[in-house]
Amino acid sequence: MHRTITHRYFYPHPAETVWEYLTRPELIAQWLMENDFQPVAGHEFTFRTRPLPNFEFDGTVYCKVLDIVPLQRLVYSWKGGPGKGKINLDSVVTWTLRSVDNGTELLLEHSGLMENADIFAAMNTGWLKNITTIDQLLQTPDHGNTNR
Amino acid sequence: METPTVDAFQVIADPSRRRMLDLLSHDTLTINALAQHFNISRPAVSKHVRILESGGFISIHDIGRERHCVLKKDGFDQIRDWASHFDRFWSTKLRRLENLLRNQTR
Numbered sequence: 339m340h341r342t343i344t345h346r347y348f349y350p351h352p353a354e355t356v357w358e359y360l361t362r363p364e365l366i367a368q369w370l371m372e373n374d375f376q377p378v379a380g381h382e383f384t385f386r387t388r389p390l391p392n393f394e395f396d397g398t399v400y401c402k403v404l405d406i407v408p409l410q411r412l413v414y415s416w417k418g419g420p421g422k423g424k425i426n427l428d429s430v431v432t433w434t435l436r437s438v439d440n441g442t443e444l445l446l447e448h449s450g451l452m453e454n455a456d457i458f459a460a461m462n463t464g465w466l467k468n469i470t471t472i473d474q475l476l477q478t479p480d481h482g483n484t485n486r
Numbered sequence: 487m488e489t490p491t492v493d494a495f496q497v498i499a500d501p502s503r504r505r506m507l508d509l510l511s512h513d514t515l516t517i518n519a520l521a522q523h524f525n526i527s528r529p530a531v532s533k534h535v536r537i538l539e540s541g542g543f544i545s546i547h548d549i550g551r552e553r554h555c556v557l558k559k560d561g562f563d564q565i566r567d568w569a570s571h572f573d574r575f576w577s578t579k580l581r582r583l584e585n586l587l588r589n590q591t592r
Contacts, residue, residue, distance in 0.1 A: 343573050347580050351587050369582040394493055426495055446576055
């Protein structure tokens with residue numbers, strides 16, 4: 339189970355070009371979502387897409403620019419929920435750019451998705467173990483088919 | 487009024503229910519044994535147990551006079567589906583970015 343989703347991509351383009359696609363609203367919209375992003379720390383903006391009722395998501399991602407270092411790093415919060423101001427997803431997206439020989443390496447980290455990940459690690463083994471336990475319980479004579 | 491089905495994320499949003507799942511990940515417990523770990527009323531414990539059950543996180547087995555709570559996979563699968571949704575989301579978007587960059591006129 340992942341606490342952070344990580345994607346690393348190489349683009350055969352200079353960091354300046356990749357950066358533009360990460361920070362200019364009309365360019366972001368072409369590959370990510372409609373937005374009112376501004377490359378200013380503290381700026382609050384939204385991404386708008388179609389709702390996903392199964393995931394309790396109303397189609398709006400509420401964001402705030404947390405950190406911005408031109409051509410190197412961009413961090414924004416990423417919050418969403420079922421609507422009416424209720425937030426059940428409180429995560430952070432971090433973009434890191436690195437110039438390499440013939441292009442740019444782009445690292446995406448989406449963290450805070452699985453706040454309760456710890457207990458889920460235990461679950462995978464836990465629920466299997468318990469199924470065994472219940473089998474044993476069911477097989478003990480006390481709980482057998484005693485017809486009285 | 488009881489809600490028939492509960493969203494997996496609502497289920498785990500509550501600290502008491504997370505603690506219950508944690509306890510149950512170590513061992514199967516009866517509702518009575520589970521209740522002993524909490525300073526909340528017995529009806530409140532029962533309510534949490536019902537929510538865990540309807541969210542697919544546990545099943546309840548009547549054995550003798552006792553009701554045993556056992557972890558169930560369904561609820562956890564829902565959480566995993568959700569994480570993989572985001573994984574696919576970003577893969578798709580980053581590929582789109584790649585195509586855009588490739589096709590851009592300079």
